[in-house]
Amino acid sequence: MARDIVIWPHKVLTSPTQPVTDFGPALETLLQEMSEAMAEAKGIGIAANQVGIPLRVAIVGREDGTQFEIVNPQMLSKEGSVKLEEGCLSVPDVWEKCPRVERVKVRYQDKTAQWHELEADGRLAHVLQHEIDHLDGHVFVDHLSSLKRTLILDRMKKLQKSLARRKEEPSEGKGTKRS
Secondary structure (H helix, E strand, C coil): CCCCCCCCCCHHHCCCCECCCCCCHHHHHHHHHHHHHHHHCCCCEEEHHHHCCCECEEEEECCCCCEEEEEEEEEEEEECCEEEEEEECCEEEEEEEEEECCEEEEEEECCCCCEEEEEEEHHHHHHHHHHHHHHCCCCHHHHCCHHHHHHHHHHHHHHHHHHHHHHHCCCCCCCCCCC
16 A cells, blocks of 8 residues: 655654665565656656655666665765656646756665665766655755855645645545534
């Protein structure tokens, strides 16, 4: 079952995540739930803290539609600079040009704890940066001007209130709220 996606500026999105130490069934279940949440939201990547779990694990989508997990990733090198249109599942319906690097080299573990190194450019480098930022407690709006960040923050706070109100409303046939 897919987990709900957390909306920024929720604290779990603004705090660094903890390293994964247990590579057992709980990690497999979390990855499955993250994958389902990402698919439901039509995303190309998702970090565990975006579903409320402060662990250093993310799913990264490739251009061919496949995906892979990165556990305990470390950014080894960055080269070049580019501004790319960027959005985020935790900042819905917002797209802005965001400064990024063109090429990255990343070291990470897979779900079996095996280490890998990957050099990437283009869209894959972009998604890796975005997801590793999440794991470090940052969202893409942190790279924008303070004015844009404030405007987006106001929109997200309104969205959070709206979502909270919907959860409080009784389901049809369940009775009414009482004061």
